Each structure stands twice: as C-alpha cells, then as structure tokens.
Amino acid sequence: MIQATALAKRFGQVEAVTDVTFTARPGRVTGLVGPNGAGKSTTLRMLVDLIKPDAGTATFTPGQQQLSGGAELQGAPAGKSAGESAGESAAGLAAGSAAGSVLGVRYRELPSPGSVVGAVLDVALAHPGMSGRGHLRTIAALAGHPGARVDEVIAAVGLGAYADRRVKGYSTGMRQRLALATALLGDPEVLVLDEPSNGLDPAGIVWLRTFMRDFAASGRTVLVSSHVLTDLEHSVDDIVLINHGRTTWTGTLADFTAHGSTLEQAFLTLTTAEPTT
Numbered sequence: 001m002i003q004a005t006a007l008a009k010r011f012g013q014v015e016a017v018t019d020v021t022f023t024a025r026p027g028r029v030t031g032l033v034g035p036n037g038a039g040k041s042t043t044l045r046m047l048v049d050l051i052k053p054d055a056g057t058a059t060f061t062p063g064q065q066q067l068s069g070g071a072e073l074q075g076a077p078a079g080k081s082a083g084e085s086a087g088e089s090a091a092g093l094a095a096g097s098a099a100g101s102v103l104g105v106r107y108r109e110l111p112s113p114g115s116v117v118g119a120v121l122d123v124a125l126a127h128p129g130m131s132g133r134g135h136l137r138t139i140a141a142l143a144g145h146p147g148a149r150v151d152e153v154i155a156a157v158g159l160g161a162y163a164d165r166r167v168k169g170y171s172t173g174m175r176q177r178l179a180l181a182t183a184l185l186g187d188p189e190v191l192v193l194d195e196p197s198n199g200l201d202p203a204g205i206v207w208l209r210t211f212m213r214d215f216a217a218s219g220r221t222v223l224v225s226s227h228v229l230t231d232l233e234h235s236v237d238d239i240v241l242i243n244h245g246r247t248t249w250t251g252t253l254a255d256f257t258a259h260g261s262t263l264e265q266a267f268l269t270l271t272t273a274e275p276t277t
C-alpha cells in the first residue's frame with residue numbers, strides 16, 4: 001500500500017504541490033491524473049525520495065517477507081491479505097504491533113527499497129553503447145539482485161528481440177520497456193509509473209495495460225500517472241485527481257466517470273469544480 005499524507009513541495013516561487021493526500025491499495029491500479037503542471041511528477045518523485053517534501057509524508061506498507069530480519073508481525077489485524085497486513089519500520093514495528101495497527105515505512109527506511117518499490121519516472125537512462133541486457137546485468141549486480149532476474153524481466157516486458165541491441169538505437173517505446181524492466185529487477189510489490197505509455201505504439205499500450213492489470217491481480221500495487229485519459233479508462237480501478245498541487249478528488253473509476261458522460265468529460269468537470277476532498 002502507498003499512503004501519501006499532506007505532501008507539499010515548493011520550488012522557489014512555484015508551489016508545485018501544496019496538499020496531496022491519497023492511498024493506493026494492493027490488488028488495484030490507481031491512476032494519478034491532473035492537468036499539465038498539476039504536480040503529478042513532483043508527487044511521484046517525493047514518494048521515492050528523489051525530491052524531499054517540504055511537508056507531509058509518503059509511506060509504503062511492504063509485505064511481511066520484506067521486513068528486515070524477517071521480523072514477525074504481531075498484532076496485525078486478522079483476516080487481512082498479505083498486502084493489507086504488511087509491515088512497519090523497525091522503530092514502528094514494536095509500537096504498531098503493540099497497538100495492533102499497521103504502520104507504513106518511508107522509502108528511505110525500507111530495508112531493501114528496490115524489492116518493495118519499482119519506479120519508472122523517466123525513460124531508461126542507460127549508457128548508449130551498452131545493450132539493454134548489459135544495462136540490466138549491471139544494475140542487477142549493483143543492487144544485489146540475482147542475475148537470473150535479468151532474463152525474467154526481459155521476458156516480462158517483451159524486450160527479448162531488442163535486448164542485445166545497443167541502447168543508443170532504441171526507440172522511445174523500447175526505452176520505456178527497458179526502464180520498466182529495470183524497475184522490475186527487485187521483483188517489487190509496488191510499481192510507481194510516470195506516464196509509462198509515452199512513446200508506446202497502440203500494441204505497446206495494450207500490452208502495458210495488460211501488464212499493469214496482471215501485476216495488480218497478483219495482489220500488488222500500481223500507481224500510474226497519465227494525461228492520456230483513454231489509456232487509463234481501461235486500466236485503472238481508482239482515480240486520484242490532482243489540481244493546482246492539491247488532491248481534489250479520490251475514489252473509484254466508476255464514481256469518477258459518474259461526473260461526466262466520458263472520462264474526459266468527468267475530468268473537465270472535476271478539474272474546474274471546487275475540491276471535494
């Protein structure tokens with residue numbers, strides 16, 4: 001689970017994010033939508049500590065196996081799924097367990113962040129002279145992931161035909177797939193994707209949609225931003241709407257589209273309406 005609470009970030013005179021609060025749940029694909037400059041990318045970067053928030057917190061609730069030292073969760077609510085009953089920070093573990101609650105962990109406090117959260121926030125930054133496979137092998141070795149993961153992620157993102165080509169010859173869509181493969185190396189429970197359909201052809205977009213749905217269907221969490229609303233219409237369960245740096249609407253896709261005859265119409269209606277959250 002991802003929990004963002006009252007996140008805020010200012011760049012000089014620009015208030016990029018003023019108050020963003022939402023939850024992205026396991027087993028669901030959550031779409032982060034909003035007009036250009038609304039604060040989506042800044043929010044996603046704050047989740048994974050690429051940008052330090054001025055205020056607020058962002059936490060992840062990892063699965064039990066991801067906790068340091070295999071610590072047993074005591075007092076987690078009964079009858080919850082693995083994702084729902086997941087972990088706490090080392091410090092929060094004892095306190096949270098005593099209280100019978102489940103606490104999230106900030107990205108930097110995760111024992112093995114890459115095994116909990118995979119993030120694609122830009123197309124792959126890889127050495128142009130290296131092959132996709134070479135890039136993945138290097139990252140896997142640096143991060144301590146098993147070498148066998150490289151072939152698995154190449155297959156998972158459909159990069160097989162290009163894996164041994166130099167990255168400098170990759171199209172944008174191939175780079176997107178390489179970035180996703182890199183994020184998957186740690187076999188994460190959570191995927192954070194910023195505009196992942198950029199550069200993908202129609203077949204690639206359908207493939208990405210299926211990939212996200214399958215990832216969520218396995219009980220994991222997907223948070224995806226996009227301004228291409230028609231892409232999200234067939235891939236997300238929940239919507240988080242950000243406007244002028246604030247969350248102005250959160251809920252299910254069905255409830256969101258009830259605000260208009262189409263997703264686009266609902267978006268236009270809600271981005272000009274007064275905030276409801």
Ligand SMILES: Nc1ncnc2c1ncn2[C@@H]1O[C@H](COP(=O)(O)OP(=O)(O)OP(=O)(O)O)[C@@H](O)[C@H]1O
Binds near residue numbers: 017037042
């Ligand atoms: N490093 C930065 N320095 C200064 N201003 C920034 C920086 N990063 C973002 N901003 C500003 O913060 C605001 C939010 O930007 P952000 O990229 O988060 O929006 P976005 O919703 O992702 O937009 P888009 O849909 O156009 O990608 C914008 O006004 C942007 O110009």
